[in-house]
Amino acid sequence: MRRATALIDGNNFYASCEQSIDPSVAGRPLVVLSNNDGCIIARSAEARALDIAMGTPYFKVHKKLESLNVIVRSSNYALYADMSKRLMNILRTSSEQLEVYSIDEAFALLKRPSNGNLRPWAHQLRAQVYRSLGIPIAIGIGETKCQAKLANHAAKSVASLCGAFDLSAETDKDSWLEKVAIEDVWGIGQKLSKWCRLHNINTARQFRDMPSGKILSKYGIKGLRIQRELLGYECIPFTQKPLPKKEMCVSRSFCRPIHQLSELRQAVASHVIRGGEKLRQHSQVASTLTVFARTRELRPSSCKQAVTTQINPPSNDTSVLLDAALLLTEQIFDPSYAFIKAGVLMQNLDTTKFMQQQLFSVPKTNERLLSTIDELNSQYGQNTITWAASGLEKPWEMRRNRLSPAATSRFKEIPIAHA
């Protein structure tokens, strides 16, 4: 039995989520902004048609959007994460194995039916997801992940394919690869695609057929893998269970520059609290903690932009992490500068299962307290219960002026339908 790899993703995922929970904006041009309402990170199909570019700073196009009657939303990660969970659950039941690759996409391992035709499966799955979540998806099928990515690209950009495309079933693969610009090949970014263009390599097919030695010397093993994958040899393995993380980071820009230590402490504390939560979710502990902060003005190199400390024994206990982080915050603060962003970085992560036990010290971690806090927050929404160090008002917190309700994950915010 031949196997196939599919790449399935949500079309304009964030924008589609917003349209799915609010019928009044369905079918209308809509954009979603990044954190702090900074720039455009998702556009509905209708907004794309209006030629609104991805990544544009909001303040630059805000007038234009208004005049074009475009709906604008702040990013609502509580909503997107919940929709993602639902999407992945459906995909899991429709594939042999599933690798969740990002919030809106997953690779699926499939058995090819005896007649080789996976199209009915793909169209049935698209219909099912749309019926359940109101979100359109695209499905690309190939022999390797790279091929599945390319097929997915075609499924989205060629209207007659209706959102699903099986590259392996094509007799003339070359003509499809020829249509894919080098910039659109998975793993080839700005730098490499520029180099390729300079060497007259303009399409996926040309990249696949170029001398591998040239790729190896320019881009190393990573480039070679892409080429082999395009040829149909699996080089990027399918991994069902994500490897444990090596580091985690929580950082945010402020809605306005900060001048006071008390505010910087609150911000760092908020990030540490979220960081601890993430560590516990993944059953990991950190042994290195870094606090970093960016100032509006450039600081001389003698000023520290980041300070690091060791957590010994490694921990995911918020109280332990907070103690360490707040000390570091004092070291990084300087009243003569305005701070515009702060964050915490947790590194040298370890799985709690393999944690070294301390011989002489009694562990301070109060696991029951922490898991109760986590449970309450997961059930009633983030920060239902938290540490006072993060502050109550948080006047520095990022802008989210156009936030939609947490319609699928908070009882209070469930949409109400009027008859």
Added chain:
DNA sequence: TCTGGGGTCCTAGGACCC
């Protein structure tokens, strides 16, 4: 007069992804 070869580990920085 002359100064090896091979290895590991760590870190910083680059490139890429979503």
Added chain:
DNA sequence: TCTGGGGTCCTAGGACCC
């Protein structure tokens, strides 16, 4: 006035070891 946030992998170079 105003331009996001969170990751991974790879490579090169330095420090160190025998």
